[in-house]
Amino acid sequence: MNFDWLAGEVDDIGNFxxxxxxxxxxxxLVALVLAVPIGWLVKQSGFLRxxxxxxxxxxxxxxxxxxxxxxxxxxGTQILDPLNVVVALTVYTxxxxxxxxxxxxxxxxxxVLQAANAMGYRRIARxxxxxxxxxVPVIGAGLRVAVVSNVSIVSIAALIGTPQLGSLFTEGLxxxxxxxxxxxxxxxxxxxxxxxxxxxxxxxxxxxxxPRT
Amino acid sequence: xxxxxxxxxxxxxxxxxxxxxxxxAPKGRITxxxxxxxxxxxxxxxxxxxxxxxxxxxxxxxxQPTEAMNLAQLRRKIGYVIQHAGLFPHLNVVQNIAxxxxxxxxxxxxxxxxxxxxxxRVGLDLSFGNRYPWQLSGGQQQRVGVARAxxxxxxxxxxxxxxxxxxxxxxxxxxxEFLRLQRDIGKTIIMVTHDIDEALKLGDQVAVLRTGxxxxxxxxxxxxxxxxxxxxxADFVGRxxxxxxxxxxxxxxxxxxxxxxxxxxxxEAAAARIVAKDQWILVVNAAAQPLGWxxxxxxxxPLRESDLNLSGTLASQDxxxxxxxxxxxxxxxxxxxxxxxxxxxxxSVRLSDVVAAIQSAKxxxxxxxx
Numbered sequence: 001m002n003f004d005w006l007a008g009e010v011d012d013i014g015n016f017x018x019x020x021x022x023x024x025x026x027x028x029l030v031a032l033v034l035a036v037p038i039g040w041l042v043k044q045s046g047f048l049r050x051x052x053x054x055x056x057x058x059x060x061x062x063x064x065x066x067x068x069x070x071x072x073x074x075x076g077t078q079i080l081d082p083l084n085v086v087v088a089l090t091v092y093t094x095x096x097x098x099x100x101x102x103x104x105x106x107x108x109x110x111x112v113l114q115a116a117n118a119m120g121y122r123r124i125a126r127x128x129x130x131x132x133x134x135x136v137p138v139i140g141a142g143l144r145v146a147v148v149s150n151v152s153i154v155s156i157a158a159l160i161g162t163p164q165l166g167s168l169f170t171e172g173l174x175x176x177x178x179x180x181x182x183x184x185x186x187x188x189x190x191x192x193x194x195x196x197x198x199x200x201x202x203x204x205x206x207x208x209x210x211p212r213t
Numbered sequence: 214x215x216x217x218x219x220x221x222x223x224x225x226x227x228x229x230x231x232x233x234x235x236x237x238a239p240k241g242r243i244t245x246x247x248x249x250x251x252x253x254x255x256x257x258x259x260x261x262x263x264x265x266x267x268x269x270x271x272x273x274x275x276x277q278p279t280e281a282m283n284l285a286q287l288r289r290k291i292g293y294v295i296q297h298a299g300l301f302p303h304l305n306v307v308q309n310i311a312x313x314x315x316x317x318x319x320x321x322x323x324x325x326x327x328x329x330x331x332x333x334r335v336g337l338d339l340s341f342g343n344r345y346p347w348q349l350s351g352g353q354q355q356r357v358g359v360a361r362a363x364x365x366x367x368x369x370x371x372x373x374x375x376x377x378x379x380x381x382x383x384x385x386x387x388x389x390e391f392l393r394l395q396r397d398i399g400k401t402i403i404m405v406t407h408d409i410d411e412a413l414k415l416g417d418q419v420a421v422l423r424t425g426x427x428x429x430x431x432x433x434x435x436x437x438x439x440x441x442x443x444x445x446x447a448d449f450v451g452r453x454x455x456x457x458x459x460x461x462x463x464x465x466x467x468x469x470x471x472x473x474x475x476x477x478x479x480x481e482a483a484a485a486r487i488v489a490k491d492q493w494i495l496v497v498n499a500a501a502q503p504l505g506w507x508x509x510x511x512x513x514x515p516l517r518e519s520d521l522n523l524s525g526t527l528a529s530q531d532x533x534x535x536x537x538x539x540x541x542x543x544x545x546x547x548x549x550x551x552x553x554x555x556x557x558x559x560x561s562v563r564l565s566d567v568v569a570a571i572q573s574a575k576x577x578x579x580x581x582x583x
Contacts, residue, residue, distance in 0.1 A: 111296075114299060119288060122285050130303075
């Protein structure tokens with residue numbers, strides 16, 4: 001490790017880190033907001049459900065680099081626009097979360113739903129006050145996978161020039177210099193652990209009603 | 214009052230779950246739907262709050278047809294209790310109970326207050342209020358389920374096998390408490406059960422349904438036992454219906470209660486023999502509550518707790534002949550122990566006297582409780 005180089009680059013690295021955080025977190029938030037209604041619709045879709053979940057799952061198999069390059073054509077954005085990365089990662093996160101939300105809603109016991117119906121909950125109230133809170137443990141678990149995988153996928157966006165920790169990898173490669181590469185890896189792992197813990201803590205806060213072992 | 218008018222439920226595949234059901238569940242009374250599985254009892258219950266839609270016919274709540282009511286409004290008028298309680302796992306006990314009051318539009322603070330009061334009403338300590346459902350036993354969950362149904366103070370209650378998922382001891386306890394509660398609140402209740410004993414014990418009126426959703430008979434428990442409409446009902450109420458009928462005959466009027474000599478624990482066997490009527494002596498505590506019998510033929514030295522024979526049941530003075538007969542049959546001495554409301558000894562009855570009382574009650578056309 002060349003610490004003199006690190007000291008000189010600390011501003012740039014801080015900047016990369018901030019971008020990396022934004023590029024991994026914003027798509028998760030957007031995808032979560034979209035996945036809740038979509039997951040509910042898929043759950044309601046009856047015999048179409050396996051087909052819909054299969055299709056959504058397929059989105060995850062599109063290579064990320066291809067998506068980064070193709071999105072400007074679809075969205076009419078500049079090739080270097082960070083929006084491309086945000087949209088691409090939103091698509092991936094959505095692919096993970098729609099299934100998760102759907103599974104979470106299906107895990108709610110039929111006794112509970114029957115009781116809620118019989119008590120006179122209307123559909124929307126039942127969803128927000130009963131079904132969604134009870135799906136939080138499953139959704140939280142899915143979110144943890146999503147944030148961690150996003151942190152790693154974001155770095156690929158360095159290849160299309162979006163600044164973030166992945167830029168340290170391309171830089172190190174070009175300069176034949178290991179310090180930026182190590183720095184990038186360490187910061188990526190640290191960020192993944194940090195975000196994962198954050199989701200875990202929030203989930204725990206929302207599920208104080210669950211037995212803890 | 215809940216009225217079924219020619220209600221039929223036919224499923225798309227042609228199966229008839231309920232066939233032209235007409236009956237009235239009187240206001241403030243408990244009506245029980247009982248029958249073998251596949252008799253349509255639960256379907257009938259769920260058609261009342263339209264969890265299931267009838268194919269034809271109509272159901273009236275206090276004269277108003279349910280099909281004309283707004284669905285959510287209809288359901289908020291009716292308390293609903295199911296087998297596994299169906300409590301909300303993410304809400305604590307008080308919050309669970311308060312949900313029905315909240316749905317009715319009662320402010321949060323007020324609703325939580327009502328919920329805490331109901332908690333005590335259904336026999337749970339206030340300290341249970343902030344526990345979550347997974348921290349409760351099945352019986353406790355069921356109590357909370359009943360409290361939740363009551364929190365909106367509904368006029369009607371529907372109960373779907375509410376006591377069948379708990380063990381027999383707890384079930385008995387819940388049934389007794391439920392009857393006591395109903396004496397206070399006087400709701401119009403329809404309950405479904407497959408257990409004829411439960412139906413006869415809890416029902417003011419029992420509707421027996423047969424497979425295919427046909428009403429076989431609707432009558433008071435007493436009428437059902439003494440006058441079953443057909444062989445299906447007779448079989449369903451059971452072979453021991455003669456014995457069961459004694460549940461509905463008061464013992465107090467016809468029974469001669471004798472004085473029973475007693476001793477305290479620690480009495481020497483020799484001293485006990487002096488007061489005893491025969492080889493059996495009844496042991497009581499300081500409050501004159503019976504503890505058990507001791508066989509003096511096998512006893513020497515002071516009477517200890519481990520010497521007690523506990524096989525005898527107790528019958529209260531205002532109990533039915535069934536309980537008095539059971540007390541006499543189960544006592545090793547052949548003398549049934551009679552106690553008052555505070556479990557204090559009132560005396561004993563001989564088996565032969567109980568049988569004589571049964572004979573004279575039968576000869577007099579039973580009498581006793583309606």
